[in-house]
Amino acid sequence: MSRLHSRRSWVESANGHPDFPLDNLPFGVFSPAGLAPRAGVAIGDYIFDLSAAGAAQLFTGDALRAANAATGEGLNALFALGSGPRRALRDALLALLDEASPRRDELLHRQADCRLHLPAHIGDYTDFYVGIHHAENVGKLFRPDNPLLPNYKYVPIGYHGRASTVGVNDMLVRRPLGQTLAPGNTAPNFGPSKRLDYELELGIWIGPGNDHGQPVPIGSSHEQVAGFCLLNDWSARDLQAWEYQPLGPFLSKSFATTVSPWVVTPEALEPFRQAQPPRPDGDPQPLPYLWDDHDQRTGALAIELEVLLLTNAMREAGLAPERLALSNTLNMYWTVGQMISHHTVNGCKLQAGDLLGSGTLSGPQRSQLGSLLELTEGGKNPLTLGNGETRTFLQDGDEIILRARCTREGFASIGFGECRGRVSAAL
Amino acid sequence: MSRLHSRRSWVESANGHPDFPLDNLPFGVFSPAGLAPRAGVAIGDYIFDLSAAGAAQLFTGDALRAANAATGEGLNALFALGSGPRRALRDALLALLDEASPRRDELLHRQADCRLHLPAHIGDYTDFYVGIHHAENVGKLFRPDNPLLPNYKYVPIGYHGRASTVGVNDMLVRRPLGQTLAPGNTAPNFGPSKRLDYELELGIWIGPGNDHGQPVPIGSSHEQVAGFCLLNDWSARDLQAWEYQPLGPFLSKSFATTVSPWVVTPEALEPFRQAQPPRPDGDPQPLPYLWDDHDQRTGALAIELEVLLLTNAMREAGLAPERLALSNTLNMYWTVGQMISHHTVNGCKLQAGDLLGSGTLSGPQRSQLGSLLELTEGGKNPLTLGNGETRTFLQDGDEIILRARCTREGFASIGFGECRGRVSAAL
The missing domain is CATH 2.30.30.230 (Fumarylacetoacetase, N-terminal domain)
Known part of the structure; x- marks a missing residue:
């Protein structure tokens, strides 16, 4: 402490x-x-x-x-x-x-x-989906009456990401080319993504790892964490919509992921741990391999997360970056310990330097939404910025800055530094 | 030559x-x-x-x-x-x-x-889905009238796999634990997978790689191939059915992947290259970034692929492994060059030692089916083996052996050696 x-x-x-x-x-x-x-x-x-x-x-x-x-x-x-x-x-x-x-x-x-x-060589990168408000918001765009899939409250949903394209500040993120399907069409077009987005995530660096075939019990899962960072899971929504069935996101994510360069240790974050918020009434009890009293009492993190945008016009006018969202890691439906125990319950091997992403950590309020997909309701309602510019999705030159800060009465505040990446024009 | x-x-x-x-x-x-x-x-x-x-x-x-x-x-x-x-x-x-x-x-x-x-350190492992008969057979189990999704004939579908659990002969594959949903239930059970399967795939080892942000043009994509192997993409079908929406397979695949240890070079395979079989009438023309005359003329491989099963009972009786399928890499709907150009068109970086899987390479005939899921029609019709045993999915002790062989009149035949893995009991 x-x-x-x-x-x-x-x-x-x-x-x-x-x-x-x-x-x-x-x-x-x-x-x-x-x-x-x-x-x-x-x-x-x-x-x-x-x-x-x-x-x-x-x-x-x-x-x-x-x-x-x-x-x-x-x-x-x-x-x-x-x-x-x-x-x-x-x-x-x-x-x-x-x-x-x-x-x-x-x-x-x-x-x-x-x-x-980059602070470590990344063996494997896994991206989770534990931000329940994000999962609900995205689900609503497809299934207004039934946004969460039946597995969501049982399974800490995750998928394998691309390790080779994870970078740090100040990352230039080239707008990806790819296939997209225009509304009403049956054949795809090819070209630069028109729906380029960011995702506000917590990154987790893995420590000792486990032997292949040996799950990490939930009671010792936090021993696997070497530290934390901010993570921007850049996403091309138009590529994603066309490619993702049946095997999940691929080129819509693999063009770039940005992390903040400093690894904030579990020791530094100890004062900012707290009990996992209770599950809403009616939510199922997790299966035993995901349930541990100590993890429930101390497994949540109170980290304030911020997204800021700096456009070319703002940069040229000498304006400061504009805040797009202020959220918190308390919006995680599953703890980091639950993510790790789930990841390894099948015997999957984690190694030192593996990277986990939390998934987008939106909150329940509009000011807490961690992606443009959510802020603009799928691109339908453009955002108006302070200088009069509007955005549905990111434009070339737009820089996304993530920040994180922990505060608690009686303790020194700490921060994560910045996670910065800027969109450059397609080839 | x-x-x-x-x-x-x-x-x-x-x-x-x-x-x-x-x-x-x-x-x-x-x-x-x-x-x-x-x-x-x-x-x-x-x-x-x-x-x-x-x-x-x-x-x-x-x-x-x-x-x-x-x-x-x-x-x-x-x-x-x-x-x-x-x-x-x-x-x-x-x-x-x-x-x-x-x-x-x-x-x-x-x-x-x-x-x-393992012949190389694997940076990233990507599994494709280019075996069209497999995609159709699996699709039929869910959508009898419309087995292929609308993107299949435009997009070489792929997803990121887990690099840390790829191994070589003789691999012991522990039956994974995980969540499964029994028919008619709304809440999952936890336990060992009851629908453990293999998948017959071609593996591709990546050579020089590309810079982040620089796609590999289809005309030079074959220069990225360092060699080939056999690949068994072990799959827990019951875990997969429950977990895979919306982000794709995760724990149902990440417990183990087995490759054959020898890297067969493009030079050795030159006599066994041939023109990509013409697309069936009515299939769309691929987008230009996936289309190259030279690739179409020489981008297909004629490699005979074999799956064999050796059960405990067969081993104890001194019986030889029994052939479950004999297929061919000509069943790939997309060439290796198309897979590589698609993978990198968004700027994704490939590195020397990256591994690609083709996806299950079933043929159109029953004797050519590359997984038990297909051979037993989703576990409904058990397979009877020569010694009287039956299988819907794999049992503990079952050993899966993949073999590959190239033959052509006037040329020396070559083979890949074996890809061997054996199922061990769950923890």
Whole structure:
């Protein structure tokens, strides 16, 4: 548990920093200008160079093992070590960066001068669908009277995504070409997607993993989590509508996925865990492999999620990005632990560096909708922006920025940094 | 092109070998007893040690580059080099192993004494659905009057599969646990799958890959193929029926996929290429990005595919495996080139070592059906085996063996070796 008062660091910009105070300490992989990639920890406006700190013999024991496992190649080996060494490294960093400790400015790089990389090699990427309001909103577009399919409240629905096209800030997302079926037509057209959309999701980085054939019990499923990020599951709605039956989304999603570069640890998020909101009256009891008292008492996360849009016109006019939605991870119908136990109940093997997406985390209110598909009711009702522009779906040059923030009375607030991607014109 | 008469090797067992004559030379990764994994080439009953041959300075130029790229870690770097160096290495091996060349028995290991490994690290695994007879047969179970969905003849349908659970011979496949919905019920049960099935597929190993955002044109799509294998897409039909809407198969497939360990090269398969069978009258013309004269003239493969079953009872009685089906890759509605161009038309990035599955390659006849789902009409009509046993779906102990063979008048026949996996009891 974090302290009741926020910790102070000799890195002055960390104190009161909206994302990266000393209480956060997310891991990432970065390159200082002209130098090779290395592992680091965000602290205020700076990055603390983990690799250099290890070489300077600032760690011992489990913390040293963890620091040595985090390299410029990626954090997979750190993730694989699990919570013990990760906590030891966090404790060592909390001490090293505390205002009572000697300054070590030689280990800091300005974030603004660094390039951030994908934090781990992704073995497999799985996207879930646990945002029940999103599932209802999308279902209503097809089945107004019966939006949720019969399996939804029993099965944490998920599908395999494409690992090779996951990237980090600042990602250029080329508008995909593909087949689409115009209303009333029976033969498809080919061309750039006209219904390009974003999806606001929580990303989960997998830690130790499991042996092939050995399910992860719900009681220990949280031990599999190495950390969290923001995830934008870019979606071409017109490609999706034509291709998705019977085997699910494919090219409508595989052109790009963007994640935020910093891995926020379960330790940093401990103060923001809470009981899973009770299931609405009449909802079925989950099957036993998905049900655990501890998971129900502590398995939900209270993370505020924000979507912002910056258009070319706004950029040229010097305007700030405009908020499109403010939602929360409490809109997850299933916990992360339930997602992991479901994923592995058939013996499927998870490995360190695998990435899970939550699915779009819309809330019940209009201001909480995590995609344009929902905000415009399938493109029927355009959105009017503050500068008078309108949008049904994304236009070239549009930049989508996701942010996340955790606040709780008596605890230091922490944030995730940004997840940024910008649409570029089709080939 | 191969010679009109089959080549002879100083490895006597290669001459007339059903799978691995000198004309084949498939690549793989193997461990001689007690030794570390290394790259090799199957020749008759032996494996030629590529790594040792490289160390003995038997290669030069492009052949040397290719041999050095093939290591015990996997063939990814060899795949990445593309067809030029691969052909150079093949030519060098054809000369080295020719009966006119000096014996090099010190570079041979008996296959029977070696363990075979997955030939490459799989970045992403994609499973297609291009076996039109399978799509029709499965569609008929749900929609007797309208088995194919409207997109089928326009879109090479595919979905992302799970890379982490792909394995090679002799794979033990644990019967998966999961949710299933009994007929007439509204709430699911939990337990071992009762409708465990195999699927007979062609596997395609990807070579150089493409940059993110850059589609692979149909005219050069075959340059992306590093080789071929057999693939068994194990499927839990009861899990699949309950989970697959709206996002497609997930746990019903992700528990296991088995591939054959040898990578049969495009060069070895050249004599067995032919024109894609003409589309039936009334079928639509594919969109231009999927249409290329050269691909239509040479993009089909004539590979005979066989499924065999060995049950515990047959094993105990000393009986040979029983053939369940004999089909052919000519049953693909789309060519491999079309699959690759479709996969990348949205900018999706393929990488060396990615794996594609064709989908189940059933033929139009009953003797050509590539899954039990089709052979038993959804489990309604049990199959009677030669020893009197019956099967609707697979039982524990059942071993599925896939084989493939290419024959053509005037050319040496080649085979793929076996793809073997055996069902073990649920946890």
